[in-house]
Amino acid sequence: MSQELAASLLNQTMWLAGQISGRMQEALDRLDLTGPLANVLWLLQPDADPLSLRAIAGLLHCDPSNVTLLSAKLEQRGLAERRPHPRDGRTRTLVLTEAGEEVRERLLTTVMRHSPLAGLTLEEQEQLHALLAKAIDNA
Amino acid sequence: MSQELAASLLNQTMWLAGQISGRMQEALDRLDLTGPLANVLWLLQPDADPLSLRAIAGLLHCDPSNVTLLSAKLEQRGLAERRPHPRDGRTRTLVLTEAGEEVRERLLTTVMRHSPLAGLTLEEQEQLHALLAKAIDNA
DNA sequence: CCCCGCTGCTTGATTTTATCAAGGGTATGC
DNA sequence: GCATACCCTTGATAAAATCAAGCAGCGGGG
Numbered sequence: 383m384s385q386e387l388a389a390s391l392l393n394q395t396m397w398l399a400g401q402i403s404g405r406m407q408e409a410l411d412r413l414d415l416t417g418p419l420a421n422v423l424w425l426l427q428p429d430a431d432p433l434s435l436r437a438i439a440g441l442l443h444c445d446p447s448n449v450t451l452l453s454a455k456l457e458q459r460g461l462a463e464r465r466p467h468p469r470d471g472r473t474r475t476l477v478l479t480e481a482g483e484e485v486r487e488r489l490l491t492t493v494m495r496h497s498p499l500a501g502l503t504l505e506e507q508e509q510l511h512a513l514l515a516k517a518i519d520n521a
Numbered sequence: 522m523s524q525e526l527a528a529s530l531l532n533q534t535m536w537l538a539g540q541i542s543g544r545m546q547e548a549l550d551r552l553d554l555t556g557p558l559a560n561v562l563w564l565l566q567p568d569a570d571p572l573s574l575r576a577i578a579g580l581l582h583c584d585p586s587n588v589t590l591l592s593a594k595l596e597q598r599g600l601a602e603r604r605p606h607p608r609d610g611r612t613r614t615l616v617l618t619e620a621g622e623e624v625r626e627r628l629l630t631t632v633m634r635h636s637p638l639a640g641l642t643l644e645e646q647e648q649l650h651a652l653l654a655k656a657i658d659n660a
Numbered sequence: 661c662c663c664c665g666c667t668g669c670t671t672g673a674t675t676t677t678a679t680c681a682a683g684g685g686t687a688t689g690c
Numbered sequence: 691g692c693a694t695a696c697c698c699t700t701g702a703t704a705a706a707a708t709c710a711a712g713c714a715g716c717g718g719g720g
Contacts, residue, residue, distance in 0.1 A: 385633075387646055388633045389629060391638050391650055394650065394653040394654065394657060395537055395538055395541060396563065398656065399534055400581075400582070402531065404582045416676070416677090416707095417677095418678090436697060441539065445680080447679075447680085447699070449698090450698065451676090452677085470687070470696095471687070472685070472687065473686095494524075494527045494528060498659065499530050501655075501656060502652070507523075507526055507530060508526065509648065510649070510656075511526060513641070513649045513652070514530070514534070517640060517641055518537065555678095573668080574669065575667090575668060575669080583707065584709080585668070585669065586669080586707085586708075587707050587708075589671085606668095609716070610714080611667065611668045611714070611715045612715095
């Protein structure tokens, strides 16, 4: 029973994530982006501390050299820029350019508008948010 | 505000899904599987009606020819089998072999045990389940 | 019955992602 | 200052995804 519930929860979560990235792909086509590139873009919050390439690799669960490639492509399109870390000469951080911020913004709003989560009431969204926050906390 | 909440929810969901597939990768290494192969395995519920290759492509948001490749690899490892559809000669369905079911089972239990969702109380899990079910319903 | 359009899978060529091994440059501790 | 560990990059390679045809199998008009 608890077993089944847990399994069902996993399925729901994965399905939901699938839906979200599905919606994302619609926006992706219009923005001429691929999934992996969008995943990187997704992580680059303009207001947060810039992420090192290694940190991105960790969040993406992939090899650092892969991040090098993806970063280079984003850079080539003028969406992001690799900058040397101010205090550590080894590490580089990836930050969005102005164009990158705009693309990211358009991506997020598109997904938000069409995600299944948008159909919940505000109160339900808050409940959900609280539950997920707790799950994430003790991870 | 509602805007921020929605954005935060998306981030939580995606992060969670990332964690889950991260945990999955640990199991993946031991089972000698790759992410995409595991995604297919994930979809193949033994008790449900068998899925056509096209349906899998739809759920995975990818090209049918890609599913052909992945199915062939699963088949080659003896984890799944492509069977002709009983009523439609065009379509093929992908079903797990006995070995495939066992691997899938091991995959699911491993992920369940380590997913952040496992840290929630039973009651919280039920609440979460209900909320997600509603979100999925009106999708 | 027999075309004809439609659908579903496959193949081949190509591009994109991802991994691994190796290397160069930079920090940190002794 | 040396050893060590860390971070990014490069090159070679494998995996995965896309696209464009192509080959059946289905189903609905003539």
